[in-house]
Amino acid sequence: MKIIFVLLDGLGDRSYRVLQNLTPLQAAFTPNLDRLAQVGSNGLFHAASLGQCLPSETAHYLLFGYDLEDFPGRGLLEAVGDNVPFDDQDVLCLSHLSGVTWQDNIPILSHARKDIPGSAEEIGRVFNAISPYVTHGIEFQLHQTRRNDAILVMKGEVSPYVSDSDPMILGKPVAKVKPLANNPEAEKAERTALALNIYLSYCHKTLINDSPANFLTTQRCGRRVEQSKFKDQWGLNGLLIASESMYIGLARELGLTSFRAKNSDDPGQDLRERIRLALEDSEHDFIHVHTKDIDEAAHTGDPEKKKKVISALDFGLDELLRAVENRSDLLVVVTGDHSTPSMSPLIHSGEPVPVTLIGPNVRRDKVEVFDEISAAEGCLGLIRGRELMYMILNYSDRAMLLGHQMGSTKRPYFPDSYEPFKLI
Numbered sequence: 001m002k003i004i005f006v007l008l009d010g011l012g013d014r015s016y017r018v019l020q021n022l023t024p025l026q027a028a029f030t031p032n033l034d035r036l037a038q039v040g041s042n043g044l045f046h047a048a049s050l051g052q053c054l055p056s057e058t059a060h061y062l063l064f065g066y067d068l069e070d071f072p073g074r075g076l077l078e079a080v081g082d083n084v085p086f087d088d089q090d091v092l093c094l095s096h097l098s099g100v101t102w103q104d105n106i107p108i109l110s111h112a113r114k115d116i117p118g119s120a121e122e123i124g125r126v127f128n129a130i131s132p133y134v135t136h137g138i139e140f141q142l143h144q145t146r147r148n149d150a151i152l153v154m155k156g157e158v159s160p161y162v163s164d165s166d167p168m169i170l171g172k173p174v175a176k177v178k179p180l181a182n183n184p185e186a187e188k189a190e191r192t193a194l195a196l197n198i199y200l201s202y203c204h205k206t207l208i209n210d211s212p213a214n215f216l217t218t219q220r221c222g223r224r225v226e227q228s229k230f231k232d233q234w235g236l237n238g239l240l241i242a243s244e245s246m247y248i249g250l251a252r253e254l255g256l257t258s259f260r261a262k263n264s265d266d267p268g269q270d271l272r273e274r275i276r277l278a279l280e281d282s283e284h285d286f287i288h289v290h291t292k293d294i295d296e297a298a299h300t301g302d303p304e305k306k307k308k309v310i311s312a313l314d315f316g317l318d319e320l321l322r323a324v325e326n327r328s329d330l331l332v333v334v335t336g337d338h339s340t341p342s343m344s345p346l347i348h349s350g351e352p353v354p355v356t357l358i359g360p361n362v363r364r365d366k367v368e369v370f371d372e373i374s375a376a377e378g379c380l381g382l383i384r385g386r387e388l389m390y391m392i393l394n395y396s397d398r399a400m401l402l403g404h405q406m407g408s409t410k411r412p413y414f415p416d417s418y419e420p421f422k423l424i
Helices: 031-038 056-063 074-081 120-129 186-210 230-234 245-254 267-280 293-298 303-315 318-326 387-395
Strands: 002-008 041-046 091-103 106-111 133-135 138-146 149-155 215-222 238-242 257-260 286-291 330-335 353-358 381-384
Touching (some): 002 267, 031 303, 031 318, 031 330, 074 215, 074 245, 091 120, 133 186, 138 186, 230 238, 230 387, 238 245, 245 257, 267 286, 267 303, 267 318, 293 303, 330 387
Parallel strands (some): 002 286, 002 330, 041 381, 238 257
Antiparallel strands (some): 091 149, 091 215, 133 138, 138 149, 330 353
């Protein structure tokens, strides 16, 4: 049975007076999503614990069934997705040109990543002016990936266990980089934090005449961690279809095939084309179809815009709906990775998102509408983290009976092959 997992990034939200106290998903026109809910099992999903505000990279890592202590960091995933050169022992973090004003000798974030003017070429020249740099035996290299996005590669005796400098909220002070408490590399982390603070000071002194781009901010350091491959973890040959580098990097690190899709001005058609690719694919039995449009709409601070994007994306689900209603070899999952509030100082929020599963083995409940409130009445209840992957194995008839083990490695699925018995 083929599994198509549609991930509507940032799907969940809060209720707003401007939408008559509905969420953008409730207010949107979603006949295809509603029909999918009507023919499937429904519930709520959170990739970790209720109330935790998850970034997309962590939410995806957890919903794919991996343990948080093995997470390699957003910087690493972006670097892999953008083909940034680095060695396994290097530490990588996200970096952006930002603007600060000074209050009592404290830098206050006044211009965030998207507020910095200039073309990619102009900003690239600024990045080049502050890279490379060496201090305390640590080398800093900036690799521009998009207009005002770069990966900072730190080489030497470095550790990823350091804090962020970027507060990500205007009006907040830029933070001093600190070694994380109780980390397993205390000496390296102390040296890394010291060197990074010196480097950021150097950058400001170099950039001071380039206002509003007068500071380099950093966040989410990481280093390569050897990962169990998705095929070994779940017995599924996986494909991930997405447009953003982080998801491509995640797929590569977990051993999924990746396909970088293109974005246009028509999010519904973009989604339709990605789903068509998934439906026509004959080489993979788990296909993750991702769209970022909803999350990006929420970050504009306009619930009406998010509602319109959700409605547009719903039109892109028509072929998937017809397929799942007419085929007996298809299991479809539709959900989000996290909630993104349209009007909040929070970047992401901790409410669960709706989830629906549709296929020949799936119970049908009484839910008629796909949204955050209606889904709570569904028969799935609340699903957390890797439980979603367990349900996928269950509904696709791949699940292994707990305690039954073929071979030396415990698996949640029945393996394709194992060593047969031979007479001795």
